[in-house]
Amino acid sequence: MQQNKTIDPGLAGGFRDYLPEDMIPRQKMFDTIRSVFECFGFLPLDTPGIEREEILTGGDPNFRMQIFKTGLREGDEGLALRFDLTVPLARVVSLYSDKLEKPFKRYQMGKVWRGEKPQAGRFREFIQFDADIVGSNRVSADAEIVALMYETLTALNIGQFRIRINNRKILNGLSSFAGYDQALNADVLRSIDKLDKIRWEGVSEELAQKGLTPVQIGKLEQFINLKGESAREIIANLLVLMSESPEAIKGIGELQEIANCLDSLSIPAECWNIDLSVARGLGYYTGPVFETILSDLPSIGSVFSGGRYDDLVSRFGNQNLPSTGASVGVDRLFAAMEKLSLLKKEKTIVKATILNFDKDAEDYCQMIVTSLRKKDIASEIYLGKEAMLKGQLSYAIRQEIPVVIIAGGKEKEKKTAQVKDMRKRIQTEVPFDQITSAVETILTS
Numbered sequence: 001m002q003q004n005k006t007i008d009p010g011l012a013g014g015f016r017d018y019l020p021e022d023m024i025p026r027q028k029m030f031d032t033i034r035s036v037f038e039c040f041g042f043l044p045l046d047t048p049g050i051e052r053e054e055i056l057t058g059g060d061p062n063f064r065m066q067i068f069k070t071g072l073r074e075g076d077e078g079l080a081l082r083f084d085l086t087v088p089l090a091r092v093v094s095l096y097s098d099k100l101e102k103p104f105k106r107y108q109m110g111k112v113w114r115g116e117k118p119q120a121g122r123f124r125e126f127i128q129f130d131a132d133i134v135g136s137n138r139v140s141a142d143a144e145i146v147a148l149m150y151e152t153l154t155a156l157n158i159g160q161f162r163i164r165i166n167n168r169k170i171l172n173g174l175s176s177f178a179g180y181d182q183a184l185n186a187d188v189l190r191s192i193d194k195l196d197k198i199r200w201e202g203v204s205e206e207l208a209q210k211g212l213t214p215v216q217i218g219k220l221e222q223f224i225n226l227k228g229e230s231a232r233e234i235i236a237n238l239l240v241l242m243s244e245s246p247e248a249i250k251g252i253g254e255l256q257e258i259a260n261c262l263d264s265l266s267i268p269a270e271c272w273n274i275d276l277s278v279a280r281g282l283g284y285y286t287g288p289v290f291e292t293i294l295s296d297l298p299s300i301g302s303v304f305s306g307g308r309y310d311d312l313v314s315r316f317g318n319q320n321l322p323s324t325g326a327s328v329g330v331d332r333l334f335a336a337m338e339k340l341s342l343l344k345k346e347k348t349i350v351k352a353t354i355l356n357f358d359k360d361a362e363d364y365c366q367m368i369v370t371s372l373r374k375k376d377i378a379s380e381i382y383l384g385k386e387a388m389l390k391g392q393l394s395y396a397i398r399q400e401i402p403v404v405i406i407a408g409g410k411e412k413e414k415k416t417a418q419v420k421d422m423r424k425r426i427q428t429e430v431p432f433d434q435i436t437s438a439v440e441t442i443l444t445s
Contacts, residue, residue, distance in 0.1 A: 014118030015125050025343045026334060029156060030109060033129050033328060036152045040144070042107040042131050047088040049111060053080040055091055058315050068113040068124070081113040085130045086312065086325070093134050094316035102135030102321070109330075123331060132325030134313070139254050142288040142308055142324045143261030149292055149304050149326055150267050158333070159340060160295035161303075164275035167255055168285050168307070170238070173248025177241075178219035180212055188212070189279040192224065196277070196298075200224065224277055231259045234274045254288055286310045290326060294336055303333040348399045352379040352439050354417075355392045358408040365407050368417060368435055375436045377443070396422065403439050421445075 011017065018026060038044075056067055068081040082088055085108050093100060109129045118124055131148055133141045146163055153161050171189055175182040191206040198206075200221060207217050226241060228234035235256050242248040255274060262272060280289040289307035294300065306326025313321040337343045352372055354365045365381050372379040382392045389406065396404045406418035406427075417435050420427040421442045430438045 012124075014116075014123050016123060021345050021347055022334075024346045024349060025337075026330075029330070029334065029337075030129070032155050033152055033330075034107070034109070036148065036155050037107040037129075037131050040105075040131070040148050040151070042105045042148075045089070045092065045106040045108045046110065047082075047085070047092060047108070049081055049113075050079050051082050051088060051091070053078050056080055056083060056087055066115055068115045082110075083114050084112050085110055085128050085327070086132070086309070089130070089132055089134070090312045090323075091316065093313055093321060100134075103141070104134045105132070106134070107131045127330040129328040129330050130325060131327075132323060134323045135321050136324070137310070137322035139257040139288070140261050142254070143258045143265065145306060145324055145326050146258065146262060146272065146290055147265045147267055149290065149306075150271055152328065153292065153304060156333075156337075157342065158294060158303075158337065159342065161271065161292055162295060163272040163290055163292045163304075164278050165255065165258065165272060165288060165290050166275055166278035167251035167288050168279075169251025169254070169287060170242070170248045170276070171251075171279055173242060173245035173251065174220065174223065176245045177223065177248065178212075178216045180216050184210060184212070188220070192220070192277055193279040195224065226276060230269070231255075231272075231274050235259065238276075251287070258288060280305060280307055281309070284309055284312075288324070294340075296340055297336050300332060300336045300339070302329070303336060304328050346400070348401060349378050350380050350399065350401050351377050351443055352403040352405060353392075353396045353399075353401045354379065354381045354405045354407060355389055355396075356382045357387060357389045357392055358412075361408050361412040364412040368405060368407055368432070371432075371436055372439060375440070377436065377439055379439075403442050405435065405439075 053067065053069075067083050069079075089106065089108070093104060107130060109127065111125055112128050113125050116122065116124060131145065133144065146165065149163055171192075172185065174188065175185045180188070187210050188207065191203050191210070194206070195203055204217050204221065207220065208214075212220075223241065226234065226237050228237055235252055238252050238255075239249070242252065259274075278289055278291055280291060285307040287308035287310065289305075291302035291305035293302060304326060306324070308322070308324040310320055310322045312323065334343075354369050356362055356365050362381075369379050369381050382395065384392070384395060386392045386395060389408075393404065400422075402422055404420040404422055406420065411417050411429075415432045416429050417432065418427055419430045419435060419438045419442070428438065
């Protein structure tokens, strides 16, 4: 008989396993984000990981390179894995338009997939955690998203951060301000978006290669270098600088309104600023745009970003629904917290283990663990191969479990248990009806 081939358990490139010591802090991070999102009144939504390819690409053949095909059975062709959570949201809003009250505030957490070449820190599969407001054209809705970003990162204790805010209407007005062909605007903005990486010298060199004159490049440099002591001073300077561009003036007015709202929402001025180099999502965002940089680790890039997108739902044949939102880059944020030593790694969520070394007392151990679980204390009976008390105790030590309960035949007969505080190395014999309170005392001390 032919022996089965041994299969290599290694992962495909661009994918990652998260073992319990990583998943425990990740779950806590998810719970914190979810709690803040719900506090702001956002409602949960879930959608399939697989969508029809035309929904994801919008019929653009150039976009197909970015998506994962499913490779499913015959008859399932034309399906692909979602690459973000926003396009599925637009589909849902279009499909259930009559059922969803507007504005529709939703949050969603889920895995997404990108058909990209894997690189350091860039995965083919990762988690996004989105919050969006669909059906509101109020600038205060954009400010609400910024406030959500601030409160979420504050709740995560991420340290110092800054939310950088700009407006695509201002950027779209650059061509009239600097005097170059509007058709070049997308290429110009792509170069400006590289400012953090290649600095102005590199950006200006790229702009010259795109055909801009020194005078035009000088005007763009004047725009990028516009400063002010406060957001309001920057806005005032912008109004003077771009007074001849009606679209830019509209965007500047929206920045002013956002600034007023953030003051009313008590968002500290030191945690956000107007940054005219932020140029996100060409052809996607239509108004205010936001991205968040960690002050202690700026090199990792934006960890929470988004903006206003008013045209996405129209691809499904519906009337335009103004929308705004932002997405937490969960994996990038987790990696940043690891680098900044902000994560508390834990091997287990178990708070108490009952050692199970006496077959005649196993039923008594089960009674003890049941009483603990009824008090919402994460607890377990040892179920491994170690038969001796010493071996089971070693397991609890390796897992860093804070409380160990020893209950053999003698304890069963006396209706007691030995409750051991593993951190203080104190062991106490406790009556059965006092075991849960003894454990709670240890865990809260």
